[in-house]
Amino acid sequence: MEGSTSHDFKANATRELANADLRAALSGSDRTFVAGRARVVANLPEFDALRDAAKAIKDHTLANLDHYLEVWERRAREAGGHVHWAKDTAEARAIVLALCKRAGARAVNKGKSMIAEECGINEMLEANGIRPVETDLGEYIIQIRHETPSHIIAPAIHLTKAQVEKSFRETHTGLDPARDLTEPRALLTEAREILRKKYFEAEVGITGANFLVAETGSSIIVTNEGNGDLSQLLPRIHIVLASLEKVVPTLEDASTILRVLARSATGQEFSTYTTLSTGPRRADDLDGPEEYHVVVLDNGRAAMLGGEFHEMLRCIRCGACMNHCPVYQAVGGHAYGWVYPGPMGAVLTPALIGIEHAAPLPNASTFCGRCEQVCPMRIPLPGMMRKWREREFDKGLTPRPARQGLKLWAAFATRPRLYRFVTGLAMGALARLAGRKGRLRRLPLAGGWTRYREFPAPEGRTFQAMWAEKRGRP
């Protein structure tokens, strides 16, 4: 898969684990995201019941997805909007490019959109001489650093403020070297000034969508900065990129999901800006875009319907699963090697780019279950990672050492007598090897363990052997 290094997760992870900046940058997320979620959840007694309701809404919507999409499309058109359908990312890029060219665009403002990342919109625009300007602060920072987002709602979470300062100094020509930029406030002011000017230059604004509302033909974005709003209100053309599972039936249904979205994502009761966009500006409106386009992207999602990964289509991209994932917190989002990191990425990425390109992702989990515990849409993430492991195993993609080890283990585990005999001998030998120290510093075949830990020695005899002696054979 072009542009993906998901197959190299292990090497990526080792690299990221050695990244001291990443460690420093991620060290605060427990206090913000995790504690924040816990606080607002405690403030809303109905939270878990709302999760059930949100899940039910999506289940119902997915079961009638064709119908709701058609209704949404009809109403979006009735409101003066244009709807374009893209089977894959190439079609999406072609539509966006054509719209930009027709508008004579030289610059495009972008609100945060994971679908734009999935489609490689920025690269495509640049290749065609059109300047994409990321306006979300985090997205802007990683754009000037030529990086990709490491988190679906906090794209620059892997960076420290010192790294941001360095990048600003390198790219903002004309920035006074004497100006103090050590504090986040100063960095924000600097970014705000730079981006202010750019808002008025773009002919096209591109945003994502958190929801498409069938009842009204609207799209909804949820943000905190207000950049997504300026990006769609100031340019002449507003293009929305939305994947097809974003549709919900009614405003009431969107409201229910909104109640769990921000709480799960950032630990806010509600995000600062929830914006419903319906068609282009009306005849007597004083501002707003003259054209409103929505590109509906499939790119493998329709094929997930009715299959083992159907439930993943309930995902509302809140990021709670990665905020609570100890593996994500250790390696950061870039290790996952493609657009979607963390537990949701470990399930979604193989579905979108193929398990053969992403096999390590669903394996990189201890199945600790914390993601499923917090997922507002009650997506059984560990269970689906296991399903990917089954597919991997059935396709013969599981690495040989693991397969062979498993075979050997199975030969014993299914033969209790042989098992008792061999383990009795082995544990005795291990205990003798450890001697009185009670543990081993090194152990053949267990280098992954003893590189970092002592290996606690067995007591010497197995429980089974001692029990048989004590209670007599049954």
Add this chain to the structure above:
Amino acid sequence: MSGPRVGLFVTCLVDLFRPTVGFAAVKLLEEAGCTAEVPQAQTCCGQPAWNTGDRKTTQAVAKGVIAAFEGYDYVVAPSGSCAGMLRVHYPELFVADESWKARAEALAAKSWELVGFLVDVLKLERVAADYAGIVTYHDSCSGLRELGVKAQPRALLAGIGGLHLRELADAEVCCGFGGTFCVKYPDISDRMVSNKTKSIVDTGADTLLAGDMGCLMNMAGKLQREGAAVRVRHVAEVLAGMADRPAIGEARDGGEGA
């Protein structure tokens, strides 16, 4: 003895590495009025295969466990992850095979993690044991999230004379063991267990307790590699008053420390 007949699912790690925990479990069950038996035809619950995506092998192992244990009133394991395998995952294993599915479900319904069983089923409120020390407790993931084991060990520990519990920051965060995960992704696992041992040492506790041998061996091995003077034990050892043996990975009398 009267009382329910309990089949003890020893678990492979307890069987091989820490028989003391098996005896502690038997003692606790018998003191609570159960008849504890240990079927010989048991090996492992099948998690290594299940978590590798090898459903066929898992089914083969599970059938052995089901056949060995289905005659008991209850199946009890001193491990949240093995009990969770029996209780939650065995029924998922046999989607297409109705008769095995029914047997798996019947077994699942009577399978329990040891401490959860003592408190929730046997309504045990107190154990007769003492332990002088400050302990901290790690909530192993499967026990916590698949079986809801959280308050039960704390309730019993609270009644132990001389024991003072100091809660661990991030007690509910995974220690990085994860079965084969710790050997498949040793570097990540190391970061996770390092975070955990830091929290453990920060509590100032002299003893770490948990309910799963895998997590315990992982944390004990890391604490010892770091030279931390924290003793690591399975919670059953303390509840059964059997904490007089060397702790996990600890030197036996007269042996030098590593």
Add this chain to the structure above:
Amino acid sequence: MSAEVPDTAKSRAAILGAIRRGLGRDGAPTRAQREAPETRLATHPRNLQPARTAGADHGGLAHLFRHYAEAVQATVTEVADMASVPAAVADYLRRENLPARAVMAPDPALDAAPWAETGMLSIRRGKPTESDEVSVTSAFAGIAETGTLVMLSGKEHPSTLNFLPETHIVVLSADRVVGTYEDVWDRIRRKMGGAVPRLPRTVNLVTGPSRSGDIQQTLLLGAHGPRRLHIVLVG
């Protein structure tokens, strides 16, 4: 530059076909299959409503609204009537050391206030430019549940007023405070009329001033939108 926007009808058919295959449908949904979704769309039933605002009277709702708005760093002044609004606005600007100059929505609802009489405010009506530092608008509703303001675009209320200036002052009459989001949808449906509601181009739900946590998770106000959101609650 040639700019042939691709016709995506074929992709549309392919995508809907793939969806239908996934759902195990032979073709377009049958009448029976359409019934549940059509009813849902037509009746838009409410899902579970949090009890937080249930049973509160007007005063109670206004109180909750203020509580939750202040929790997200909005500031609130309460005044008795529209006549007191200009002075309250001027006061606020003075307190915050801001210029006594504002761009104001061409909204007749704001005409009831004696702006000229105050004499200390210079006001322009219309949409904002880059150099406007303060905007004044009304709001269609306030939502007590989370201290959220609702703004509808239209000739009386350009949406950029909600985002461009650094300070946004909102005049909200207390009787426009409702309990939940769903209460607002019902009000909008009533206002817009018709069997199928046609929303205004832009509906903004605003909860506190603009913010970002993108620099090392430090919460900062005023990322792109307003740094200050001040609400004058009337009545």
